[in-house]
Amino acid sequence: MKDYQIKTVLSENRKSKPEADQLTFGKVYTDHMFIMDYTEGEGWHDPRIIPYQPISLDPASKVFHYGQTVFEGLKAYLSEDGQVYLFRPDRNFNRLNHSNSRLCIPHIDEELALEALKQLIIIDREWVPKAEGTSLYIRPFIISTEPNLGVAPSHNYQFIIILSPVGSYYKEGIHPVKIAVEQQYVRTVAGGTGEAKTGGNYASSLKAQEKADQIGYSQVLWLDGKENRYIEEVGSMNVFFKINGEVVTPELNGSILEGITRDSIIQLLKYWNVPVVERRISMDEIYEAYKAGLLEEAYGTGTAAVISPIGEFLWENEKLVINNGEIGKLTKELYDTLTGIQYGTKPDPFGWRVQLNQETKDMYSGSLS
Structure with missing residues (x-):
């Protein structure tokens, strides 16, 4: 220095x-x-x-x-x-x-x-x-x-x-949020500024967020800007899915922010020997897992909420209700453990x-x- x-x-x-x-x-x-x-x-x-x-x-x-x-x-x-x-x-x-x-x-x-x-x-x-x-x-x-x-x-x-x-x-306890899958607007693309934390990324997200608010959904799930198929982020958070016992999160591809809470959750899952993988995952795959009864939990991660459980997705006018709209067991354990580390009430x-x-x-x- x-x-x-x-x-x-x-x-x-x-x-x-x-x-x-x-x-x-x-x-x-x-x-x-x-x-x-x-x-x-x-x-x-x-x-x-x-x-x-x-x-x-x-x-x-x-x-x-x-x-x-x-x-x-x-x-x-x-x-x-x-x-x-x-x-x-x-x-x-x-x-x-x-x-x-x-x-x-x-x-x-x-x-x-x-x-x-x-x-x-x-x-x-x-x-x-x-x-x-x-x-x-x-x-x-x-x-x-x-x-x-x-x-x-x-x-x-x-x-x-x-x-x-x-x-x-x-303030009133941790509750799952409802997410609308955005299919009209694009936040960013690979090669753009998506992996940087810059104001323009957030300005470009406001219109879709406004649209979601009007129909009673608290945040937006962004898809890729090229094929409009592959999952990227939830609003200002990274996103995770627990499918048939395995945790999946979109891989970093140049348009997804490398979240510090995201990295912490991945390390914590590996520490617990919970299967976790970073890869491309499409909304079609999520829908198929949901229909087959294999989509067990979903949550977003970020500094503000730490972990935000997801209870419902709205995609192509269909509501995908996850875990009966309740917080999942693994999601709750991750939230309790990470906040415990942050406040010094759990081992680090x-x-x-x-x-x-x-x-x-x-x-x-x-x-x-």
Whole structure:
């Protein structure tokens, strides 16, 4: 890691913190944010933690016109003994650089990014909510800031991290969701930006999501953009199927995001000696398994929900109800185990948790101003 000095300016006007039962997703933000600039010829520079505030950009900044931006999402968790943990944060910053490569954005120093995140959380530690199922959502992102309307990569960028306390995803208990299989719109294709975490992927999904909402379905299952047959993702999640005792998930093909929760679930299944395979799987195959009584469970995986059980698919005007619309046994075990690892209530045989301990706090205590 390059020898950076992270400057810190503490807020003089601390905000009031919402009660746990008032927390929603992405509506409230902590007192501070991290920001770092990139200038061509100088590289990344001036890393700093400052009071949370609006950012000022020229109207011609490329991010507004050509969508050159990437982001990540992860969480910090408070354990029963009052310790704060991160879950595989190195993978998030590694994936951020993967997205950077696709969007022609200069790579960040992953070690610096992680150290900056730790310092930011330590400063805003009191914002990590304590109630069961709550967490501190972390949003690192990079935007292109050069004021130039020419269609070319920007010469200037900002790397920013903001924090938001969020409530339990399942406030009334974990319930299976209903998914509509999308056959009109396409999110992305192999060779596009599907494997990058960039805003355009999500913008292109909104129309199909709006259509699903109108007919009472909570998310969309995307099929491939070429043949409109092969399963890719569920909304903002990767997807898994348990068919006749074997777990199947679509293989990474250049248009599917390499989910960190996805990878964790695959490792956990292998650790349990549950058969799991990554391969192409069509909606026709899912339908045939359903008709034969072999489609036992289905679920999505992602940072927000961890695991979201699927109780029904709508495909070609037919409803495919899975496991009587109830959460499956394996799905529940995976959810309980992974959340247990994240909150420190279950053993972590993989070394996934990263603790923000007193030593880390002492390391940064001299840099605060």
